Amino acid sequence: MSPDTTTQHAPKAPALWDISPPVDAHTPAFPGDTPYQQQWVATLGPGCPVNVGAITLSPHLGAHADAPLHYDPQGQAVGALDLAPFIGPCRVIHAIAPGPLVMPHHLAHALTAPLPPRVLVRTYQRMPQREWDAGLSAFAPDTVTQLADLGVVLVGIDTASVDPADSKTLDSHQVLRQRHLRVLENLVLDDVPEGDYELIALPLKLMTADASPVRAVLRALTPALASAPTLAPAIPAASLATATSPAAESPDHSQ
Ligand SMILES: [Zn+2]
Numbered sequence: 332m333s334p335d336t337t338t339q340h341a342p343k344a345p346a347l348w349d350i351s352p353p354v355d356a357h358t359p360a361f362p363g364d365t366p367y368q369q370q371w372v373a374t375l376g377p378g379c380p381v382n383v384g385a386i387t388l389s390p391h392l393g394a395h396a397d398a399p400l401h402y403d404p405q406g407q408a409v410g411a412l413d414l415a416p417f418i419g420p421c422r423v424i425h426a427i428a429p430g431p432l433v434m435p436h437h438l439a440h441a442l443t444a445p446l447p448p449r450v451l452v453r454t455y456q457r458m459p460q461r462e463w464d465a466g467l468s469a470f471a472p473d474t475v476t477q478l479a480d481l482g483v484v485l486v487g488i489d490t491a492s493v494d495p496a497d498s499k500t501l502d503s504h505q506v507l508r509q510r511h512l513r514v515l516e517n518l519v520l521d522d523v524p525e526g527d528y529e530l531i532a533l534p535l536k537l538m539t540a541d542a543s544p545v546r547a548v549l550r551a552l553t554p555a556l557a558s559a560p561t562l563a564p565a566i567p568a569a570s571l572a573t574a575t576s577p578a579a580e581s582p583d584h585s586q
Contacts, residue, residue: 348528348549350518352460359463361491364389370523390542391491394517396534401541402504405443410538416485416513417545420556421449421530423523429454431495432471433488441525442481449530450478451487453520458489460519469495472502479510485530487515487547518547529556 335557352358360366365388369567373383391397396417399406426437433452454468467490475493478486486493486507493503493514515532529550534543 346551350520350523350524350547350549351545352458352519354388354393354544357461358392359459359461359491360389360392362463362465364391372532375416388544390537390544391516392541393544394515394519395542396532397504397507397514397516397542398507398534398540402501403508405551406418406508408538409534409540409543410536410583412534413535414512416449417515417530417532417534419449419530420447420527420550420552421451421485421487422447422523422527423451423453423520423549425453425525427454427456429465429468432469433474434471435474435477438474438478446481446483447527448483449485449487449509450483451489451515451518451520453489453523455489455521457521458519459550464490465496467491467496469493469498469516470503474505475503475506475512478511479506479512483512485513485515485534487530487532489518489520491517513544515547523549527552527557529553 345354354367356369358367366411367386367388369387370384370385371382373381375382396409396412398409398412400408422441424438424441426433429437433454438450438452445501452470468488469490470486470488470493475486492498493507493516494501504514506512529552530547532545532547533551537543
């Protein structure tokens with residue numbers, strides 16, 4: 332029998348988690364969206380020193396950031412967005428198989444202070460990277476509202492949309508609009524333990540697009556980053572306790 336080396340050398344946590352699915356012709360697209368296509372404009376050969384491709388794709392393919400222009404005719408295009416929300420401390424919260432909607436109670440166990448201003452939610456045991464899932468889990472609008480109330484500026488999810496795939500009203504997208512939240516969709520959080528990390532997921536500077544692919548990664552927090560000032564004011568423990576209590580009314584910040 333060969334010795335079991337896996338128990339002798341416990342795997343070290345990676346310094347970098349790639350939380351982006353592969354993008355190619357097999358990447359699932361929202362029904363009606365443009366799949367990934369690639370042509371070769373030039374190919375290596377006698378008289379041609381390079382390969383050069385031309386790609387066509389919906390900007391909502393793979394890990395991506397929606398811009399307000401996606402759900403608001405007056406909204407900013409993705410290239411105009413402030414980058415600060417897309418980089419910095421974040422919390423990964425597991426809400427595996429929550430059903431159609433991630434409700435506030437699915438996240439309550441992990442909303443402890445101090446809460447970083449970015450929250451990524453894992454709903455899949457294994458994120459389907461090769462087939463479309465019409466039964467995806469979305470955010471309940473109340474969940475997005477609660478996160479905004481807690482000072483969160485960016486929410487992320489491992490499904491294709493923060494609203495149900497057949498939604499015509501896009502209620503959670505509308506809360507994003509009202510509360511000026513940034514959003515990441517189609518993340519792969521399969522191998523990421525719950526906890527706090529540094530998120531890096533910058534959208535491209537596409538000046539007229541309604542979304543952009545991102546290469547989303549998580550890095551282990553350094554002590555300096557962990558204690559760095561957040562974008563939002565520190566959330567007092569008392570308000571977190573209030574906000575996670577189902578009996579408490581959250582204050583209405585909308586105008
Ligand atoms: Zn999108």
